Amino acid sequence: MSTPIQPALDGSIPAPKTTAARRRAEDYEAWLAEVWPVFLEVAATGRTFTCYEVAHSRDLADPPDPAHHWGRLMTLLKDEGYVRTAGWACSDRPTAHHSGVRTWRGTAAARAGRAAA
Template identity: 50%
Template sequence: MTVQPTLDGTIPTPRAQQRIDDYETWAALIRPTFIEVAATGQPFLFWKVAREHQLPDPPDRDHDWGRFAAALHKDGITRTDGYGQTRDKSAVRRWRGTAAAQKGLVA
């Protein structure tokens, strides 16, 4: 595989291209990353965390991100914190870790 250098001359790390065929395996793989992000107490957008941490795409990209966000919310790890923008400037929910997540009481 050929990797094109970025404009500043650095070579980007190849994104994890492993194909995960079931939601549960995918969710278990990415969940620790989102627990770490929630523990910071800083607001975040799911797409930015996925991009910054080079997380793999879910099996059903159109639905699984929302399903995963709802699961973290239901488990008391995240709470809504307004709205942010996607790369195409459409609105998406912004999230923040709950007090319990910030204290490490939920996982």
């Protein structure tokens, strides 16, 4: 059974509302293959960023376990020499209530495209 749509007073049909739910990847390796190149591109800019800022602006899928996999991604990028910690900021994530989050910046090696494993 479909949900009835209430027309506006002028008779037009309103656009469907988009939900706040984000896509969620079902497989960690597939998710990593999707987000890795995006974070490498951001690291190459040398600007300071948060995980959520990049994920939100690029409409990236959440990993299968968001509570742990985002941090694991940043640890892998740091271990590979692409990013370094830059400090702390208040989170823009709506559910985080402006709590403190780590900020990251691409390394000189990432900007030069030669980060080492």
